């Protein structure tokens with residue numbers, strides 16, 4: 001099956017296969033071709049160029065993209081998209097003045113989601129989760145990282161990861177899974193944190209590994225949740241099973257989580273709403289990519305990750321949604337890209353780089369997606385007719401997507 005897209009107004013994010021992420025000043029550059037064509041064989045990009053060089057390709061399907069932009073689909077490297085129920089009530093509680101921490105202390109928050117999930121069957125959890133997966137695919141997401149962490153019992157954590165694996169198998173988007181057993185301390189382990197860590201390390205982790213359910217390991221390293229010491233214990237245990245860290249750090253407090261992640265060769269350190277110079281220093285020269293989650297800042301009214309500080313220090317930055325029922329009930333990467341420009345002072349080029357090629361790096365998928373590169377998966381967004389790519393984040397909240405192609409097929 002050959003698909004040919006012609007007359008593309010601008011084909012964005014053209015990269016050589018050797019580029020796996022972009023950092024610092026390079027992020028201001030978004031390589032593109034005007035008046036372009038693109039060829040897809042089955043599910044892979046096999047050729048592209050300017051219309052004047054259009055080869056005599058016999059296509060089974062032809063798409064005329066006149067006036068439209070084509071770019072790689074979004075790579076959302078941080079989500080909790082598998083969950084049960086919702087937390088609308090807490091939304092109202094917050095409007096009425098309670099903080100995220102106060103809600104958590106009342107048995108709300110992550111523990112609330114965990115209770116609901118524990119009482120939901122695997123099939124029902126799958127059914128609820130794929131509604132959201134289908135929705136984000138339509139919004140242009142072609143690669144998705146999915147975390148556990150709303151189970152908090154061995155059985156429920158395994159259930160979450162099995163659902164994530166079913167999503168990987170049954171949908172055309174690329175999926176990576178992360179074991180986040182240390183997301184919160186279940187109430188039955190109150191004042192017995194070490195016992196819970198023992199459960200995570202000695203019971204959950206071996207079972208997750210045995211069923212091959214996770215690519216990465218994560219910890220919610222935060223005051224009131226898991227300390228540096230706890231985090232290090234988990235990361236070391238994960239290493240025994242070849243699980244690379246991707247960790248939650250610096251959401252509310254900066255106390256050394258970034259340096260710890262770097263020390264353990266974390267693929268990414270995520271959140272970073274609170275950031276100090278020591279954090280930036282520790283990231284320099286490392287292979288760890290910082291990930292910002294602006295929808296979470298928006299929803300909780302907490303500070304935005306200081307993107308300018310990170311990028312101006314020469315570092316790479318990725319953007320993701322953090323799609324979850326408590327702090328970000330939205331998986332819209334288009335909104336993330338707009339918010340990064342509006343609130344974090346990222347340029348459209350920086351934000352698009354952060355949501356595509358750098359997002360792919362942050363989930364270990366650089367070889368498969370994140371750019372228009374021969375041999376990569378044909379996961380693409382075709383926009384509506386827009387004046388320029390800068391219009392996408394500028395006209396925020398509007399739907400600029402005409403169609404989405406995943407694994408070579410038009411899905412919407």
Ligand SMILES: [Zn+2]
Pocket residue numbers: 078079080248322324
């Ligand atoms: Zn998260």
